Structures are given as C-alpha cells and as structure tokens.
C-alpha cells in the first residue's frame with residue numbers, strides 16, 4: 104500500500120535550485136543551520152500550507168489514495184469523544200475529550216514530518232506533551248510501553264469495511280519515548296481544531312519516527328509491560344518494525360530511505376537528504392544508545 108513517490112530531481116530548474124541554496128547560505132551565515140531546531144522544539148523551516156497538509160494524507164480508514172481522507176473524513180462524528188485510559192495506570196477511566204485536553208498546556212510545535220514512503224512536510228501542530236497526560240493518570244512502576252488505538256466505526260470509516268488492514272489501527276511507544284518532551288498529543292494545526300483527515304479530534308505526533316507511528320483519532324491508551332503489536336509491523340514485519348525511527352541508512356526492502364521529497368516543493372522540487380532521526384538526533388539519540396537500529400528498525 105505504501106509506495107515510493109515520483110522523483111522530480113532530474114528536472115530541477117537551475118534558478119529555483121540556486122534560490123534555495125542562497126536562502127540556505129544566508130541561514131548558515133547567521134549561524135543558523137537550515138534544519139536547525141529552535142530551543143522551543145520547533146523547526147525554523149517554512150511550514151507547508153494548510154491546503155497541502157489537509158489534502159495529501161494517509162488515513163486508510165478513509166481510503167487508500169492521498170486524496171481520499173479529505174474527501175471521506177467529513178462524515179466522521181467527533182463529538183462526543185472520549186478516550187479509555189487503562190492498563191498499568193493509577194487512575195484508569197473513560198476520560199472525556201475536554202478533560203484529556205486539559206491535562207497539559209496546549210502549545211504550538213512546528214515539526215518536520217517524514218513519511219515512510221519518502222515524502223515529508225513541515226506541520227505547525229497545536230497540542231500538549233503526552234508526558235503530561237501520563238503524569239496525570241499515573242504510570243505504575245511496572246509499565247514499560249504505551250499502546251494506542253484508533254476509533255473502530257465502519258459505518259463512518261469506509262476503509263474499515265474492507266480487510267486490507269487489521270482494524271482498529273494500533274500503535275505503540277516505549278515509555279521513555281512516550282515521556283519525551285517532543286512527543287505530542289496533537290489537537291489542532293495552524294491554530295484550527297484538528298481537521299478530520301489529519302486525525303480529529305486528537306492524535307499522536309512523534310516527529311523523529313516515520314509518520315505511521317503518529318496514530319490518528321485515538322480512543323484508547325493502554326500502559327503495558329510488554330511491547331505492543333503495531334498495525335504495520337503486524338501487516339508486514341519484514342518491512343515495518345516497532346521502532347520506525349527515521350533512518351537514512353536503513354532502506355525499506357522496496358525503496359531507499361536516503362532521500363525524501365518535500366510536499367509542495369513545486370513541480371520541480373528536488374529530493375533532499377533524509378536526516379537521522381528526522382533531524383531530532385540531538386534530543387532523542389540517547390534513547391537508543393546501545394541498540395542496533397538496523398535490527399531494531
């Protein structure tokens with residue numbers, strides 16, 4: 104289902120290329136690397152437009168094509184919404200969305216977003232740190248992982264009436280990944296409530312991992328002792344692992360992960376080099392010290 108995208112790099116016009124390089128050189132002159140992350144956790148790169156972010160989506164509950172979520176997600180009912188939080192927590196319960204959203208301060212975070220299909224965007228999310236939610240519900244000492252589930256409602260999610268994935272969509276993080284300050288529960292983008300095609304009303308965003316980890320429309324969060332099974336690993340464990348850290352050195356079996364195409368870069372945009380941990384290595388590399396990331400892919 105995932106597929107590599109077209110490569111426009113061989114037709115990049117010089118003027119456009121030069122312009123980009125000049126902008127990058129200007130950044131370097133002021134000692135700001137073009138991909139540097141501000142201390143606020145936000146990237147200094149230019150965000151994609153609202154149009155781009157909401158019309159080129161993966162949300163297989165609404166179809167296989169990138170345009171299907173924008174076309175089909177309108178029928179999703181997102182009010183009322185609650186999240187079941189259970190497993191190894193001190194205060195399990197079925198929490199109303201409003202109560203969940205009050206668990207941490209909502210911030211704007213402009214994050215780089217890298218899909219496993221080798222395209223990327225920059226997205227200005229609004230959300231709060233998952234760590235705040237976990238602190239509120241109280242993590243028991245024996246918990247080591249967090250698992251997430253998307254809504255299962257085939258009446259409103261046409262993709263779920265077909266069996267190409269094992270529904271509901273599931274994802275998981277190790278507890279230290281979930282507690283990392285970069286890990287967001289996102290409730291909006293560009294200051295608007297989360298568009299349905301982007302995972303309304305609340306979704307995960309883990310910017311140093313391939314996009315499939317960032318599960319949408321969450322209805323269940325469970326703290327576990329054992330590593331949870333995630334949908335894509337279950338579907339094809341040779342191609343998709345549990346960690347899914349962005350890694351230009353480990354190819355997908357069917358395509359390279361060394362470069363990426365920025366959505367909205369125009370008809371002639373060139374491919375850019377993919378950066379280890381999607382550029383968040385300074386913040387997250389220490390989580391994986393001693394791990395072989397070619398094995399733990």
Ligand code: MTE
Nearest residue numbers: 160161162163218253272314315317318319
């Ligand atoms: N979450 C659910 N429930 N269903 C999905 O199909 N697709 C994932 C992820 N979360 C998906 C999901 C993939 S493959 C990507 S790349 C991102 O969502 C896309 O997020 P975006 O459409 O907001 O860019």
